[in-house]
Amino acid sequence: MSRLPLMPVEDAIDRLLTMAEAQWIEDSEAVLLSAARQRVLANDLLATLDLPPWPNSAMDGYALNVDGWDGAPLAVSQQVFAGQAPEALAPGTCARIFTGAPVPPGANAVEMQENTEVLEDGRIRFHQPLTVGTNIRPQGQENRAGEVLLRAGKRLGPFELAVAAAQGCTHVQVVRRPRVALLSTGNELVEPGTPLKPGSIYNSNRTLLSHWLSALGCDVIDAGVLPDEPRQTRLQLEQLQHAADLILTTGGVSAGDADCLGQVLRECGKPLLWKLSIKPGKPLTVGHFGSVPVIGLPGNPTSALVTFGLLARPYLLRIQGVEDVEPLSFPVSVGFPWPKAGSRREYLRVKLQAGRAELYPNQSSGVLLGASWADGLLEIPEDCTLQVGDTARFIPFSELF
Amino acid sequence: MSRLPLMPVEDAIDRLLTMAEAQWIEDSEAVLLSAARQRVLANDLLATLDLPPWPNSAMDGYALNVDGWDGAPLAVSQQVFAGQAPEALAPGTCARIFTGAPVPPGANAVEMQENTEVLEDGRIRFHQPLTVGTNIRPQGQENRAGEVLLRAGKRLGPFELAVAAAQGCTHVQVVRRPRVALLSTGNELVEPGTPLKPGSIYNSNRTLLSHWLSALGCDVIDAGVLPDEPRQTRLQLEQLQHAADLILTTGGVSAGDADCLGQVLRECGKPLLWKLSIKPGKPLTVGHFGSVPVIGLPGNPTSALVTFGLLARPYLLRIQGVEDVEPLSFPVSVGFPWPKAGSRREYLRVKLQAGRAELYPNQSSGVLLGASWADGLLEIPEDCTLQVGDTARFIPFSELF
Numbered sequence: 001m002s003r004l005p006l007m008p009v010e011d012a013i014d015r016l017l018t019m020a021e022a023q024w025i026e027d028s029e030a031v032l033l034s035a036a037r038q039r040v041l042a043n044d045l046l047a048t049l050d051l052p053p054w055p056n057s058a059m060d061g062y063a064l065n066v067d068g069w070d071g072a073p074l075a076v077s078q079q080v081f082a083g084q085a086p087e088a089l090a091p092g093t094c095a096r097i098f099t100g101a102p103v104p105p106g107a108n109a110v111e112m113q114e115n116t117e118v119l120e121d122g123r124i125r126f127h128q129p130l131t132v133g134t135n136i137r138p139q140g141q142e143n144r145a146g147e148v149l150l151r152a153g154k155r156l157g158p159f160e161l162a163v164a165a166a167q168g169c170t171h172v173q174v175v176r177r178p179r180v181a182l183l184s185t186g187n188e189l190v191e192p193g194t195p196l197k198p199g200s201i202y203n204s205n206r207t208l209l210s211h212w213l214s215a216l217g218c219d220v221i222d223a224g225v226l227p228d229e230p231r232q233t234r235l236q237l238e239q240l241q242h243a244a245d246l247i248l249t250t251g252g253v254s255a256g257d258a259d260c261l262g263q264v265l266r267e268c269g270k271p272l273l274w275k276l277s278i279k280p281g282k283p284l285t286v287g288h289f290g291s292v293p294v295i296g297l298p299g300n301p302t303s304a305l306v307t308f309g310l311l312a313r314p315y316l317l318r319i320q321g322v323e324d325v326e327p328l329s330f331p332v333s334v335g336f337p338w339p340k341a342g343s344r345r346e347y348l349r350v351k352l353q354a355g356r357a358e359l360y361p362n363q364s365s366g367v368l369l370g371a372s373w374a375d376g377l378l379e380i381p382e383d384c385t386l387q388v389g390d391t392a393r394f395i396p397f398s399e400l401f
Numbered sequence: 402m403s404r405l406p407l408m409p410v411e412d413a414i415d416r417l418l419t420m421a422e423a424q425w426i427e428d429s430e431a432v433l434l435s436a437a438r439q440r441v442l443a444n445d446l447l448a449t450l451d452l453p454p455w456p457n458s459a460m461d462g463y464a465l466n467v468d469g470w471d472g473a474p475l476a477v478s479q480q481v482f483a484g485q486a487p488e489a490l491a492p493g494t495c496a497r498i499f500t501g502a503p504v505p506p507g508a509n510a511v512e513m514q515e516n517t518e519v520l521e522d523g524r525i526r527f528h529q530p531l532t533v534g535t536n537i538r539p540q541g542q543e544n545r546a547g548e549v550l551l552r553a554g555k556r557l558g559p560f561e562l563a564v565a566a567a568q569g570c571t572h573v574q575v576v577r578r579p580r581v582a583l584l585s586t587g588n589e590l591v592e593p594g595t596p597l598k599p600g601s602i603y604n605s606n607r608t609l610l611s612h613w614l615s616a617l618g619c620d621v622i623d624a625g626v627l628p629d630e631p632r633q634t635r636l637q638l639e640q641l642q643h644a645a646d647l648i649l650t651t652g653g654v655s656a657g658d659a660d661c662l663g664q665v666l667r668e669c670g671k672p673l674l675w676k677l678s679i680k681p682g683k684p685l686t687v688g689h690f691g692s693v694p695v696i697g698l699p700g701n702p703t704s705a706l707v708t709f710g711l712l713a714r715p716y717l718l719r720i721q722g723v724e725d726v727e728p729l730s731f732p733v734s735v736g737f738p739w740p741k742a743g744s745r746r747e748y749l750r751v752k753l754q755a756g757r758a759e760l761y762p763n764q765s766s767g768v769l770l771g772a773s774w775a776d777g778l779l780e781i782p783e784d785c786t787l788q789v790g791d792t793a794r795f796i797p798f799s800e801l802f
Contacts, residue, residue, distance in 0.1 A: 033593070037612045052767065053602060081629065083588030085599035100589055100652075100700065102600045142768045149770060157802070158616070159772040162609035162702060166602070166769060170594040187484030188501055192434070193571040198486035199503045201454060201567070208563035211438045215559070228482065251501075299501065301563060328753060328776055328797055330731040352729060366453065367543045368567060369550060371560040375729055396729055398799040401558070 006277035020318035027176040039174035040320040045150040050140035055103040063107035064094040073123040110135035153321040181221040181244035185252030205250040230260040241292040251299025279344040280365035281307045300365040309400040327399035338386035349374035407678035421719035428577040440575035441721040446551040451541035456504040464508035465495040474524040511536035554722040582622040582645035586652040606651040631661040642693040652700025680745040681766035701766040710801040728800035739787035750775035
């Protein structure tokens with residue numbers, strides 16, 4: 001039995017990203033801010049405004065001009081609320097001013113009201129000397145008109161959309177959603193809501209991946225369950241190849257006689273079966289059917305989850321132009337021994353408890369419950385054993401959506 | 402000038418959670434799995450099936466009965482594909498079997514095909530002895546019918562919805578969405594898409610919070626911008642108090658004359674102005690208008706972001722019954738000096754670079770760009786200075802959605 005070396009996870013990611021760069025989606029569309037969350041910016045977002053658009057007060061207090069001022073009490077010549085356009089400050093006076101209000105032309109400092117006192121004649125006494133700029137947020141402090149605020153390829157969340165709103169934008173130009181045809185393979189799969197036949201199981205990968213794809217900004221083409229039959233598989237792939245940017249399958253990638261997806265790809269396409277150094281996972285089909293890329297994930301739910309999160313996710317972000325596709329990860333202390341080194345890199349479902357990674361008891365690749373229980377994946381390198389208190393790399397699941 | 406002690410962030414969270422527990426949303430609804438992401442489970446999800454529903458093969462290979470077997474080659478009496486219901490294993494034979502296929506009654510081990518050989522007469526020679534259970538995933542390995550799979554109060558993401566699908570569920574019973582009336586206060590606010598008047602700025606908090614509320618499963622009632630005028634503020638709050646589970650405002654919570662929300666709450670409701678030990682942030686209005694809770698966030702975008710993420714988010718999850726509302730956080734090494742201790746706990750916008758937290762140069766509370774640049778918040782405790790290489794607590798933004 002020959003044992004080819006397994007492909008390291010980083011190599012697989014690099015190859016997939018290279019593939020993705022040949023598949024960049026160039027179409028874009030203008031979308032309302034309210035509908036743009038989880039989309040990817042198609043063009044740099046340029047500032048059209050200085051922000052703040054005018055110098056404004058950081059405090060409730062009094063605006064004055066400190067040049068040549070001797071510290072004497074000042075009469076109040078105007079009141080400026082937020083949203084008002086002040087007049088120029090009359091020389092030798094101060095202006096009552098509120099947080100966020102524009103600083104009157106001619107004023108160059110604001111004293112907070114807590115450091116002042118209103119005299120009987122209405123003049124304001126200041127308790128301490130002031131320097132130019134105190135409590136003033138200068139015009140353009142955040143950005144200048146013309147600056148790049150967000151780069152093309154930025155994923156848009158609440159913060160980015162608020163940045164666009166602060167410029168007065170109603171729309172953003174975003175990359176067209178990737179269209180992902182989602183196919184499950186396997187005669188044993190039955191859809192939820194229908195009776196479970198003997199020998200069959202419910203299809204959970206469709207639900208898992210549909211939601212995950214949506215979170216990554218993709219449109220899902222539900223292409224159903226493929227029977228384990230080569231001719232029908234071929235027909236279905238032919239129909240999808242013009243509708244989809246990616247054909248994503250689960251199941252049907254082991255070497256068994258019953259795996260006809262691989263067979264069809266070998267006959268009609270350019271199949272690559274990658275034996276990955278990853279557990280759960282290992283066999284990943286990557287290639288093209290005609291011109292459309294195909295990624296075939298393993299069928300076991302946890303294998304599908306790990307390979308989708310670590311391998312398909314960066315691909316799907318990169319075809320949208322996202323530069324930064326790597327999840328944050330953290331060194332954490334391990335709360336359990338790992339006495340048996342594995343030849344593949346292992347991704348364990350763990351929960352962080354008092355700062356330590358604790359293991360879900362059943363790490364079988366068929367067991368999906370562990371992922372729901374866990375906070376993320378703990379990476380155990382190839383040929384590595386661990387003792388309690390050793391450190392390993394932790395990837396929070398929240399970083400994979 | 403009196404200096405009341407500032408309220409620590411944990412105390413504020415505790416008080417808000419106590420408030421939330423008096424406001425639990427008891428209504429629930431059945432929702433299709435495809436529409437249930439980011440909702441919260443209303444009842445425990447019980448397994449209706451053993452999973453797997455029958456013992457199945459973990460490998461492509463041959464199923465046999467090893468009791469009393471002497472290791473002799475065996476004839477193949479049937480083939481079992483995934484999705485088929487096998488017959489009982491004829492004594493003295495083996496069954497060709499594929500990954501995921503049910504193990505025939507009477508068989509108690511599966512040998513992977515790589516460890517076998519097909520003889521000329523079709524019989525299978527096994528290269529090694531086998532023990533009971535080898536390569537068989539037992540019935541109920543993941544769960545038994547009747548077990549609790551997911552507890553009420555679980556937030557539903559792709560993994561949890563896949564767990565429900567694996568049981569054959571088409572719907573899940575989820576907590577009614579919280580209805581959050583979102584109000585901005587301040588005459589200076591102009592909606593994106595309209596011209597910017599002198600002294601005004603565009604409203605970005607509405608966009609920030611609408612998207613964030615949606616991600617937390619809430620329905621947003623867009624209640625517009627309140628003018629800084631007490632009578633209209635009161636009228637608007639009266640209308641909202643029967644439509645909303647929470648009135649969430651931004652701005653209008655400083656002590657300035659122009660802050661009429663606080664004034665109205667003092668007159669009509671039960672206002673609590675909390676001076677928090679938090680920067681950016683500090684003033685937070687928490688109370689009730691009639692029977693409806695009100696949370697008033699500061700108006701500066703970054704202050705609104707930090708106080709929403711750390712304080713309003715746990716409240717909104719807890720009224721949906723979510724038990725675990727604390728974001729994951731990690732000790733990280735600090736890549737910049739922090740020479741000046743502050744009296745308030747500070748949340749800096751930082752990016753992790755080579756494992757170190759690096760600071761966004763402008764940490765002003767008006768500056769939203771830093772949050773988009775950053776990976777998360779670095780917590781600097783009260784009265785604390787830091788040197789490069791010291792450790793501080795980091796909260797990834799991904800954990801706050």
